[in-house]
Amino acid sequence: MSTRQRSGATSSDVAALAGVSQSAVSRAFTPGSSLAEEKRLRIVEAAKKLNYVPNSIARSLTTRRSNIVAVILGNTANPFYLQVLEAFILRLQGQGRQVLTFTVPNGGDSDEAILRVLRYQVDGVILTSAQLSTRMVSLCHDRGIPVVLFNRYIPGSDASGVRCANAEGGRLIAEAFLAAGARTFAMIHGDPKGTTSQDRARGFVDKLAEAGIARSAITSLEGHSVYDGAFNAVSRHYRDGKAKLPDAIFGINDIMAMGAIDALGQRFGLKVPDDVMIGGFDDIAEGRRFPYRLTTVRQPIDTMVEKALDILHLDEPLRPIQPGIDVQVPGRLIWRQSIPAPRSRTPDGAA
Amino acid sequence: MSTRQRSGATSSDVAALAGVSQSAVSRAFTPGSSLAEEKRLRIVEAAKKLNYVPNSIARSLTTRRSNIVAVILGNTANPFYLQVLEAFILRLQGQGRQVLTFTVPNGGDSDEAILRVLRYQVDGVILTSAQLSTRMVSLCHDRGIPVVLFNRYIPGSDASGVRCANAEGGRLIAEAFLAAGARTFAMIHGDPKGTTSQDRARGFVDKLAEAGIARSAITSLEGHSVYDGAFNAVSRHYRDGKAKLPDAIFGINDIMAMGAIDALGQRFGLKVPDDVMIGGFDDIAEGRRFPYRLTTVRQPIDTMVEKALDILHLDEPLRPIQPGIDVQVPGRLIWRQSIPAPRSRTPDGAA
DNA sequence: TTGAAAGCGCTAACAG
DNA sequence: CTGTTAGCGCTTTCAA
Numbered sequence: 234m235s236t237r238q239r240s241g242a243t244s245s246d247v248a249a250l251a252g253v254s255q256s257a258v259s260r261a262f263t264p265g266s267s268l269a270e271e272k273r274l275r276i277v278e279a280a281k282k283l284n285y286v287p288n289s290i291a292r293s294l295t296t297r298r299s300n301i302v303a304v305i306l307g308n309t310a311n312p313f314y315l316q317v318l319e320a321f322i323l324r325l326q327g328q329g330r331q332v333l334t335f336t337v338p339n340g341g342d343s344d345e346a347i348l349r350v351l352r353y354q355v356d357g358v359i360l361t362s363a364q365l366s367t368r369m370v371s372l373c374h375d376r377g378i379p380v381v382l383f384n385r386y387i388p389g390s391d392a393s394g395v396r397c398a399n400a401e402g403g404r405l406i407a408e409a410f411l412a413a414g415a416r417t418f419a420m421i422h423g424d425p426k427g428t429t430s431q432d433r434a435r436g437f438v439d440k441l442a443e444a445g446i447a448r449s450a451i452t453s454l455e456g457h458s459v460y461d462g463a464f465n466a467v468s469r470h471y472r473d474g475k476a477k478l479p480d481a482i483f484g485i486n487d488i489m490a491m492g493a494i495d496a497l498g499q500r501f502g503l504k505v506p507d508d509v510m511i512g513g514f515d516d517i518a519e520g521r522r523f524p525y526r527l528t529t530v531r532q533p534i535d536t537m538v539e540k541a542l543d544i545l546h547l548d549e550p551l552r553p554i555q556p557g558i559d560v561q562v563p564g565r566l567i568w569r570q571s572i573p574a575p576r577s578r579t580p581d582g583a584a
Numbered sequence: 585m586s587t588r589q590r591s592g593a594t595s596s597d598v599a600a601l602a603g604v605s606q607s608a609v610s611r612a613f614t615p616g617s618s619l620a621e622e623k624r625l626r627i628v629e630a631a632k633k634l635n636y637v638p639n640s641i642a643r644s645l646t647t648r649r650s651n652i653v654a655v656i657l658g659n660t661a662n663p664f665y666l667q668v669l670e671a672f673i674l675r676l677q678g679q680g681r682q683v684l685t686f687t688v689p690n691g692g693d694s695d696e697a698i699l700r701v702l703r704y705q706v707d708g709v710i711l712t713s714a715q716l717s718t719r720m721v722s723l724c725h726d727r728g729i730p731v732v733l734f735n736r737y738i739p740g741s742d743a744s745g746v747r748c749a750n751a752e753g754g755r756l757i758a759e760a761f762l763a764a765g766a767r768t769f770a771m772i773h774g775d776p777k778g779t780t781s782q783d784r785a786r787g788f789v790d791k792l793a794e795a796g797i798a799r800s801a802i803t804s805l806e807g808h809s810v811y812d813g814a815f816n817a818v819s820r821h822y823r824d825g826k827a828k829l830p831d832a833i834f835g836i837n838d839i840m841a842m843g844a845i846d847a848l849g850q851r852f853g854l855k856v857p858d859d860v861m862i863g864g865f866d867d868i869a870e871g872r873r874f875p876y877r878l879t880t881v882r883q884p885i886d887t888m889v890e891k892a893l894d895i896l897h898l899d900e901p902l903r904p905i906q907p908g909i910d911v912q913v914p915g916r917l918i919w920r921q922s923i924p925a926p927r928s929r930t931p932d933g934a935a
Numbered sequence: 936t937t938g939a940a941a942g943c944g945c946t947a948a949c950a951g
Numbered sequence: 952c953t954g955t956t957a958g959c960g961c962t963t964t965c966a967a
Contacts, residue, residue: 376592
C-alpha cells in the first residue's frame with residue numbers, strides 16, 4: 234500500500250539507474266539540448282522502468298516559467314463565457330500549457346483571484362470578469378505577468394484587451410430591426426456598469442437615432458446579463474398591458490434574448506417574430522435551436538481567443554509587456570427567424 | 585518599463601527590510617505558526633511595501649503539496665458537466681485550492697491529461713471523461729495522487745468514484761411514463777460504451793419489463809450524448825412515417841431529450857406532451873425553461889461534488905489512498921410538463 | 936557532449 | 952518565540 238509521502242522517482246533515481254549524471258537526465262527531457270542519442274535512449278528506458286515523470290513544479294522554480302495560464306471567469310451563467318473558456322483550454326492544451334480556472338461572483342471583483350494567480354507564477358492571465366482594480370493590473374505588470382481583458386476594457390487604464398466591436402454590433406441589430414420595419418423598441422441591458430453592455434446599447438441607440446427614432450421610443454429594461462433577469466424584466470414590465478409592447482426587443486446578449494422570448498411566450502402567449510421581433514448578441518449554441526432561432530451578432534470566439542493569446546506573447550517571455558493594446562474584432566450578423574428577414578436575405582445565412 | 589525577468593520580491597527581501605530572518609517571513613505567512621504579533625505586523629508591513637506575494641511554486645516544492653486539483657472534462661457539449669466543473673471550482677476555491685482544468689475529446693482517453701497532471705504534482709484528480717486506462721490509475725496511485733471518477737466507473741477496477749444511482753433513475757422515468765399511460769417507448773442512448781448510459785437504460789428497461797412491456801416495444805436510438813445527435817436520430821428515424829411514433833421517449837440525458845423535443849417540433853410539428861411524452865436525466869438549467877419544461881431525474885450536483893472531494897481527503901494527505909470506494913447518490917424525479925402528471929402530482933414539485 | 940556545483944524561493948527540523 | 956541550516960527536484964552555467 235502506497236503512502237502519500239513518496240511522490241515518485243526523481244531525476245537522480247533515473248540517473249543512478251542509467252549510470253549517468255542527474256543533469257543528463259534533465260537534458261534527456263529537454264527538447265533541443267545536446268545529448269548523445271545512445272545515452273538519451275538509455276535514460277528514457279530507465280525512466281520508463283521507474284515510472285519517472287519530470288516534476289514541473291521544480292522546473293518552474295528554476296526556469297521561472299510555469300506554463301500555466303490563468304483564466305478568470307465572471308458570469309458563468311452566460312454560456313458564452315463557458316464556450317470561451319473551452320476555446321482557451323483547447324488552444325492552450327494544444328501548446329502544452331495548462332489552464333488554471335477561477336470564477337468570481339457576477340459583478341464581484343477579481344482582485345482576490347489575481348492575488349492567488351500571482352502566487353502560482355502563472356505566465357499570463359485572461360480576465361473575463363468585469364471588475365479589476367488598476368492596482369492589480371500594475372501588480373501583475375510589475376511582476377512581468379501579462380494580463381489581457383477579454384471582452385471588456387478599463388477606460389483610462391493601460392491594460393490590454395481584445396473585444397468584439399460591440400457598438401458596431403449593436404448597430405447591426407438596429408439595422409436589422411429597421412429593415413424589418415420596426416419603429417418602437419426595447420433593449421434589455423446587462424451589467425449597467427459593464428462596458429460591453431454599454432457599448433452595444435450605444436451603437437444600437439445611435440443607429441436608431443440616425444434613422445430618426447427618438448430615444449423616447451426606446452424602453453430600457455435591466456436583465457443583469459442572465460436569463461432569469463431578462464425573463465423577469467419582460468414579464469414584469471409588460472404584464473396586464475401595463476406598458477405597450479414594442480415592435481422589437483434587443484437582448485444585449487443571447488441568453489437574455491432567450492429569456493425575453495420565453496417570457497413573451499409563457500406569460501403572454503406571444504410569438505416571435507409574429508408579435509414581437511427579437512435580436513441578440515453572441516451567437517451561443519442554445520440560441521440557434523428551434524424554439525429560439527435567434528437573429529444575432531456572432532462573436533468570432535476563435536479569432537478573439539487567438540488574438541488574446543497573441544497579446545500574452547507566451548513564447549517570448551523576455552519581451553517587455555506592451556501596455557494598452559486594444560484589439561477589436563468585428564462581429565457578424567447572423568439572420569435567423571427571430572427577426573423577419575427582408576426579401577434579399579436568406580434565413581440562417583450571413584448578412 | 586518592467587522586464588519579464590524579475591518576478592517580484594522574495595521572502596529574503598522582506599526579511600531584510602523588516603530586519604528579521606527569512607524564516608520569520610515564512611512564518612508570518614503561514615497561519616498557525618508561532619510568531620510574536622508585533623513582529624508579524626512589521627513583516628506584513630514590509631511585505632506590503634515590496635508588493636511581496638509568497639511563491640506557491642517554491643512552497644509546493646518543499647511541502648510536496650500544490651493545493652491544486654485537476655478536473656478532467658469529457659463531454660463539454662453537455663451543459664451538465666460544465667455545471668459540475670463550476671461546482672468543483674466554487675467549492676475548491678472556497679478552500680483556498682486551485683483548479684487545473686483539462687478537456688479531452690468526447691470518447692477520447694484521458695491518459696495524456698493524466699500524465700500532464702502528474703508533472704504538476706496535483707493533490708487530486710477528478711475525472712468526468714469516460715476512458716481511463718487502469719495503468720494510469722495505478723500510476724496515480726503509486727505516486728499517492730487520489731483519483732475519483734465522477735459519474736462513471738471502470739468495472740473491475742479499484743478506482744474510486746461517485747455517481748448518481750443511474751439505474752434507479754432510469755426506473756423513475758419508466759414509472760412516470762407508465763403512470764401517464766404510455767405503452768410504447770423509445771430511448772436515446774448516449775455513449776454506448778459509457779456505463780452511465782448503459783445503467784440508465786438498464787433501469788428503464790427493467791422497470792418496463794416488470795410492468796409487462798416487451799423489449800420489442802422499446803426502440804433504441806443513438807444520440808451520442810449530444811443535442812445534435814439526438815435531434816438527428818429522431819429526425820431520421822421517424823421521417824416520412826417510416827417508423828411508428830412511440831408514446832414516450834426517454835432521453836438518457838437532458839440535452840438529448842431537448843434535441844428530441846426540438847426534432848419532433850421542427851420536423852414533424854409534434855407537441856410535447858400532447859403527441860409524445862419525453863423524459864430526461866440530469867436536470868440541467870436549459871431543460872427547465874419554457875420551451876422544454878422537462879420531466880427529469882435531478883442529479884444532486886452539490887452532494888456529489890462534496891462526496892467526490894471527501895474521497896480525495898485533501899486535508900489528510902498522509903492518509904493512504906483507499907481503493908475501490910464507490911458512492912452512489914440517489915437522483916430525484918422532477919415533474920414538469922413533458923410528461924403528463926397523474927392527478928396526485930403537482931408540476932415542478934418533487935416525486 | 937558531459938558532469939559538478941550552484942542555486943530557484945520556500946518550509947521544516949533543530950537548537951537556543 | 953526565533954534564527955540557522957539543510958534540503959525539495961530541477962535547470963543552468965562552467966569547466967573538462
